[in-house]
Amino acid sequence: MMSAQFKTSKPIYSQIADKIVQQFVRGELIPGEKLPSVREMAIQAGVNPNTIQRTYGELERLGVVETKRGQGTFMTEEIDMKRKLRSDIQREIIALFIENMRSIGLEDREIHESVQSFLNGGESGHD
Amino acid sequence: MMSAQFKTSKPIYSQIADKIVQQFVRGELIPGEKLPSVREMAIQAGVNPNTIQRTYGELERLGVVETKRGQGTFMTEEIDMKRKLRSDIQREIIALFIENMRSIGLEDREIHESVQSFLNGGESGHD
DNA sequence: ATTAGTGTACTATTGAAATAGTACACTAAT
């Protein structure tokens, strides 16, 4: 399905991890759901199995997935994880955005207007 | 002045280029101004001269600086460059922001509210 | 016990960024 285009600026294993977290937060992956095996996911993403191994390892470290040896890798059943992730990520995104806008010398009022203008202007298009 | 902390996710030469562009857009660097030599800038940034060489090369490719062999590297005198850069970068920042927010399933209305909330919330800055 | 599917742990290689060091070419000032 997704041969995926990766950005050069960030490790692929991390980009894949981001994508899984996004799907979880959006509800496209549900708590307890089994993820594709390391080998299968590697095929789907068009990368080496070792890359997925690192992705899953990173996600487990974050508490997003739980691995059961011999059975597979599953989305966590932690009831609050989804909300926590959504909240944390949202905060990160906004902080980065504001930082970037201020870095080019924009005032808060201009930042506010820019967002409004963009959303109304309809330069949409996403994945 | 800036021993600088670099992020691991992006090439250092590119991060330094970004910083120079930001300073130019903010008016801290003016058209025609001479930049530190490759060697001097390397010392200031705490990196290898080759890294700065790549930074200047990239900036020249973008038309942000002009190099005069034997004299140094100077900010471009192109009258519209500052405005163009500011505009382009601003568009990039906003597009990335919107894309990120939508990736975690937020509606445009929620995006708008988040920005408002963040700016009013008072995490540094004012106005 | 065997098998298939899984996670895990290795070793080795490739490619890009960064580092390190050297050398050359141009400009301005003397």
Add this chain to the structure above:
DNA sequence: ATTAGTGTACTATTTCAATAGTACACTAAT
């Protein structure tokens, strides 16, 4: 002509993400 300061062009080495391939350990089903 010489010197200092500059951009530029090399070669070599290191580090890390990614790739490639192999082997082992655990689980469930048969």
